[in-house]
Amino acid sequence: MGERAYEVAVVGGGAAGSATAWALARRGVPVVLLERQAADVALPETGDEQIVRLAHPDVAYVRLAQSAHAWWVTLGSESGEELLTPVASVEHGPVRAVRPVTEALLACGAPFEYLTGPEAGERWPGMRFDDRVIVQPSAARVDARRTVALLQRQAVAHGATVRHGAEVLAVTATEDGGARVRVAGGVNESGYTPEHELVVGAVVVAAGAATAGLVDGVPGLEHLPEIRVARTEPARFAARDASLRGEEWVSFTHHVDPEAHAEARGSLGVDEGYPALAVDGRHVPGIGAVVGHRVPAQDAEADAPATSAGPDVLRAYVEAWLPGLDPDRAEPVTRTATTTPDGGFLVDRVGPVVVGAGFGGDGAALAPALGQLLADLAVGPADPSAAAPDLAAFTLARFATVDV
Structure with missing residues (x-):
């Protein structure tokens, strides 16, 4: 029974x-x-x-x-x-890439601030930003x-x-x-x-x-x-300058779109350092930041090879887009997550x-x-x-x- x-x-x-x-x-x-x-x-x-x-x-x-x-x-x-723990958090990318995010936030009456990349760079000097930046005032970790x-x-x-x-x-x-x-x-x-x-x-x-x-x-x-298991290997990068305070960092999602980037650049041509894969990261107090590529989920067991673009690609991203971090001082971090x-x-x-x-x-x-x-x-x-x-x-x- x-x-x-x-x-x-x-x-x-x-x-x-x-x-x-x-x-x-x-x-x-x-x-x-x-x-x-x-x-x-x-x-x-x-x-x-x-x-x-x-x-x-x-x-x-x-x-x-x-x-x-x-x-x-x-x-x-x-x-x-x-x-x-309250944190600053942003989504950034070419206008076309972040438009769905802005439209969804507007439809839901959710507050946000819209900045250009240079404006965001002045606010968070340890980072470099894409064309447009969406700042969320109510984020947390x-x-x-x-x-x-x-x-x-x-x-x-x-x-x-x-x-x-x-x-x-x-x-x-x-x-x-x-x-x-x-x-x-x-x-x-x-x-x-x-x-x-x-x-x-x-x-x-x-x-x-x-x-x-x-x-x-x-x-x-x-x-x-x-239900698939994705295993990725982001890395924890140390800050170059220990005097950088928490408010000078931000958790972020970089909505990478090479086509939209090229369209926005027009006659200037494509930025040589533009990444091929989406990236996200978050500030780690007293250390720097954890940064990782957001990659499509694949069938994998927990002990299978990591689904990632490799440490060299991640290091290149940090060198080009996160000047406040030291690309040569990185500690690997393993993550697993389930996806449909x-x-x-x-x-x-x-x-x-x-x-x-x-x-x-x-x-x-x-x-x-x-x-x-x-x-x-x-x-x-x-x-x-x-x-x-x-x-x-x-x-x-x-x-x-x-x-x-």
């Missing part, structure tokens, strides 16, 4: 899954969070930081980011712990590891059960419209637990690359798009199963809002009259193919 003690099970204790457990527990929903990683595994006190920003080239993502900002305030207020830990603590405080060392083997639908979650036996914080099943009204699966394999027995999810085939988020429900996947490097930054969306799909909106991000951009329908 299986154990029926919860209304919802959440599979995956990353940022999105932990935020979902928090959202459901706040609503009084009996929920269990199942995370295969043991609680006592030695982990660094801090993890990779992400940038909480509003600037995205799609209205749906801007609205999601606006929702996240509001829920970050709620999380900080109820926990008494502030995870966000957040530590992914601390985010997950706090969300789980708050979920438990509201009545959720969090089980570490609980490896989910499969998710299937029951005949009465619910879901069955098969959990492997093993040793966890409660001692040894034999293999067992949980029967719930709905299950939220936010298990990264394992998601597709867990739900392939659910009608309608047999052909879930593959088109690089967008996947948030949808089929039968009793809610799927949340492909959050890439924004999972922690947008976690509080993602948790609310996933909780809404699992049990219905907490406040049906409240404005919510449009889910149309995140659904499975966009991956559907039609045979002609």
Whole structure:
């Protein structure tokens, strides 16, 4: 028969899954969070930081980011712990490349400042900027590891059960419209637990690359798009001048577009140092900045060769575009992130199963809002009259193919 003690099970204790457990527990929903990683595994006190920003080239993502900002305030207020550190953050590139970002921000009424490249260079002398710069006044950085830990603590405080060392083997639908979650036996914080099943009204699966394999027995999810693992190797570059203060640096995304760049330069000709790949980076207090190429996701295991353009290309970018950093003083940093085939988020429900996947490097930054969306799909909106991000951009329908 299986154990029926919860209304919802959440599979995956990353940022999105932990935020979902928090959202459901706040609503009084009996929920269990199942995370295969043991609680006592030695982990660094801090993890990779992400940038909480509003600037995205799609209205749906801007609205999601606006929702996240509001829920970050709620999380900080109820926990008494502030995870966000305000930072300056910009998007820059040729006018044509950044136009979708400006249009999305305007459509959502999000505040921003529009500068030319030289104007931004005067403000942040350690950097060089492309033609146009979008400055966001409400950006922040957040530590992914601390985010997950706090969300789980708050979920438990509201009545959720969090089980570490609980490896989910499969998710299937029951005949009465619910879901069955098969959990492997093993040793966890409660001692040894034999293999067992949980029967719930709905299950939220936010298990990264394992998601597709867990739900392939659910009608309608047999052909879930593959969730890919991208591994990249940015680098942490030291500042040339130790006197440069934090306000003289900025977290950034460089929207590289060689064609638009050439068009903007006209008779001046293409800038010889113009990069071929998009780049992002963030200030690291007391050190300099982490800089990395934003590259398309590829199928890769965590120990596979890095998906990157190589250290020489990254070094050349720093030398040409970040004069305040020393290109010869770099420390490699490894990152992994899950993505969908088109690089967008996947948030949808089929039968009793809610799927949340492909959050890439924004999972922690947008976690509080993602948790609310996933909780809404699992049990219905907490406040049906409240404005919510449009889910149309995140659904499975966009991956559907039609045979002609």
